[in-house]
Amino acid sequence: MPETLVLVDHDAGAPKKVSNQILTAARQLGAGGVAAALLGPGASDAAEKVGAFGADTAYTWDDPDAQQYDTEPETAALVAAIESSGASIVLYPADPFITDIVARAAVRTGGGVIGDATDLELDDDRVVATKAIFGGDMISRCHVVGDRPQFIGVKPNAFSAEEGGDGSAQVVPLDVSLPETARRAEIVEVHEEESGGRPEMTEASIIVTGGRGLGDASGFETIEQLADTLGAAVGASRAATDAGWYPHQHQIGQTGKTVAPGLYIGCGVSGAIQHRAGMQTSQRIVAINKDAEAPIFSIADFGVVGDLYKVIPPLIEELEKRQQ
Numbered sequence: 001m002p003e004t005l006v007l008v009d010h011d012a013g014a015p016k017k018v019s020n021q022i023l024t025a026a027r028q029l030g031a032g033g034v035a036a037a038l039l040g041p042g043a044s045d046a047a048e049k050v051g052a053f054g055a056d057t058a059y060t061w062d063d064p065d066a067q068q069y070d071t072e073p074e075t076a077a078l079v080a081a082i083e084s085s086g087a088s089i090v091l092y093p094a095d096p097f098i099t100d101i102v103a104r105a106a107v108r109t110g111g112g113v114i115g116d117a118t119d120l121e122l123d124d125d126r127v128v129a130t131k132a133i134f135g136g137d138m139i140s141r142c143h144v145v146g147d148r149p150q151f152i153g154v155k156p157n158a159f160s161a162e163e164g165g166d167g168s169a170q171v172v173p174l175d176v177s178l179p180e181t182a183r184r185a186e187i188v189e190v191h192e193e194e195s196g197g198r199p200e201m202t203e204a205s206i207i208v209t210g211g212r213g214l215g216d217a218s219g220f221e222t223i224e225q226l227a228d229t230l231g232a233a234v235g236a237s238r239a240a241t242d243a244g245w246y247p248h249q250h251q252i253g254q255t256g257k258t259v260a261p262g263l264y265i266g267c268g269v270s271g272a273i274q275h276r277a278g279m280q281t282s283q284r285i286v287a288i289n290k291d292a293e294a295p296i297f298s299i300a301d302f303g304v305v306g307d308l309y310k311v312i313p314p315l316i317e318e319l320e321k322r323q324q
């Protein structure tokens, strides 16, 4: 009987990188078997891919009427997956859409929720999660008390995805009976923001971020050039997005996206606490700032004190030389 259920986020039948990371984390946790819950359009296709990352069983729900991110039906399907698997631990990607579903499923199953975990360990049958609190000023270790299941949201890139399952999961279609009230919303249009061919920030293993130190919007051309050399996503501070230099969906921080890439490069970013809240769990932080006293240097693994326009072009040149 699987002990850990991973809610797999997938895109048109392809599990997202974060889902493979969490399946790997579930396997490493060693709480017993690992099951995957795949909900919405493309669930069956995605189910074929979760075995490679360690899922023994894949619970699928791709009702022909299912819409991506339809809260009520997906909540009912997640509850059905929890009941069918008997899982006491539910791991999910810490993402606002998924948290919406998980919060409701937790209420219905009497469970407790911990979001934004960056590390997991097992203490008997409880999961102890590590997470940043108070805007990243403190690190806490916490576990769910009282009723089970334990719902733990895992931040993207907190774990690396490593294959390790036997390659195929047993697929179990869920039988979800939806009351009429579960169909109270209809998605009439989905507008995908242009990514410009770059990875999505929460999926990227490298993010190059520009701040007010760029001076004006044209500075983002330099940031994009560096990002493209590294195959990275582009992030921005709120000062840069508020100034209209870069779209708001690229904002990192307390009121922007939370990211945890393998490598974060902050260029002309001071490292205000609200910005740090969204990026300080990055595995490696590199800062380029002309002010040696900038707060970002206190959390940076590597820092360059200098004018970003003098530092970045030779950096790009050197990277391109090494890639040849």
Ligand SMILES: Cc1cc2nc3c(=O)[nH]c(=O)nc-3n(C[C@H](O)[C@H](O)[C@H](O)COP(=O)(O)OP(=O)(O)OC[C@H]3O[C@@H](n4cnc5c(N)ncnc54)[C@H](O)[C@@H]3O)c2cc1C
Binding pocket: 210, 211, 212, 213, 214, 215, 236, 237, 238, 239, 240, 251, 252, 253, 254, 255, 256, 257, 267, 268, 269, 270, 271, 272, 273, 274, 275, 278, 288, 289, 290, 291, 294, 306, 307, 308, 309
């Ligand atoms: C409620 C609230 C929520 C907020 N949420 C967020 C959030 O989600 N994300 C966020 O980012 N901010 C957020 N902020 C804003 C935050 O407090 C800072 O104002 C913001 O992060 C500053 O952005 P910045 O570092 O780009 O700009 P600045 O603080 O102006 O820093 C610019 C840096 O660039 C350096 N610099 C200047 N020129 C150069 C150059 N040529 N080369 C190299 N370095 C140079 C300067 O030394 C400076 O350190 C929030 C604020 C509040 C009150």
